[in-house]
Amino acid sequence: MGQRVSNAGPVVVLVGPPGSGKSTIAELLAAKLGKTHRDTDTDVETEAGKPISDIFVDSGEAVFRAQERAAIIAALKDDDAVLSLGGGAILDPDTRADLAGHNVVFLNVSVGEAAKRVGLGVARPLLLGNVRTQLRNLLEARRPYYDEVAKLTVDTDNRTPAEIAAEILEHLG
Numbered sequence: 754m755g756q757r758v759s760n761a762g763p764v765v766v767l768v769g770p771p772g773s774g775k776s777t778i779a780e781l782l783a784a785k786l787g788k789t790h791r792d793t794d795t796d797v798e799t800e801a802g803k804p805i806s807d808i809f810v811d812s813g814e815a816v817f818r819a820q821e822r823a824a825i826i827a828a829l830k831d832d833d834a835v836l837s838l839g840g841g842a843i844l845d846p847d848t849r850a851d852l853a854g855h856n857v858v859f860l861n862v863s864v865g866e867a868a869k870r871v872g873l874g875v876a877r878p879l880l881l882g883n884v885r886t887q888l889r890n891l892l893e894a895r896r897p898y899y900d901e902v903a904k905l906t907v908d909t910d911n912r913t914p915a916e917i918a919a920e921i922l923e924h925l926g
């Protein structure tokens with residue numbers, strides 16, 4: 754991956770399915786790099802004044818995706834950030850195109866491991882019901898998009914957040 758491929762924006766952008774550890778690893782990386790951790794889910798919640806689960810119930814997924822897109826446009830201009838996106842951010846073709854100029858890392862995770870990490874998935878409305886089945890379907894549908902935007906793929910099963918962060922730092926050079 755080497756030097757960042759664009760001369761502006763976050764040092765690194767983490768993508769991957771729910772439970773892959775994007776928010777956790779971004780926080781660790783930011784601390785190690787002396788940067789700010791920015792998470793577009795948090796930005797959306799702050800702007801909307803409510804949790805994502807409430808946005809889905811009150812307004813539906815399409816409204817959430819529009820708010821997420823606006824948060825991504827703003828966050829990709831933030832030079833001081835280590836940025837974690839929501840798992841579905843890469844569904845938007847404009848977002849995928851925008852990510853082409855950035856150091857994007859795909860955190861890969863198996864269905865079984867992701868299911869263990871997210872538990873019942875109550876904070877993640879798309880996983881409600883049968884978490885394993887929802888995760889399997891999400892992963893299958895999205896894997897081509899994660900692969901498309903990623904400059905680096907890191908497997909996260911059976912590895913600690915510290916080990917994963919260290920591998921990413923090595924590649925950042």
Ligand SMILES: Nc1ncnc2c1ncn2[C@@H]1O[C@H](COP(=O)(O)OP(=O)(O)O)[C@@H](O)[C@H]1O
Binds near residue numbers: 772774913914917
């Ligand atoms: N490598 C890891 N090993 C074990 N648990 C992890 C790992 N990475 C994250 N977790 C845990 O999994 C849960 C989901 O992590 P999170 O960072 O919110 O993922 P994401 O943002 O990709 O949905 C959290 O409870 C977190 O502590």
Ligand SMILES: O=C(O)C1=C[C@@H](OP(=O)(O)O)[C@@H](O)[C@H](O)C1
Binds near residue numbers: 840
């Ligand atoms: O996969 C998805 O479509 C979503 C993932 C969530 O973020 P995490 O991947 O951080 O859990 C959050 O953006 C929202 O619940 C939708």
Ligand SMILES: [Mg+2]
Binds near residue numbers: 775
């Ligand atoms: Mg997250």
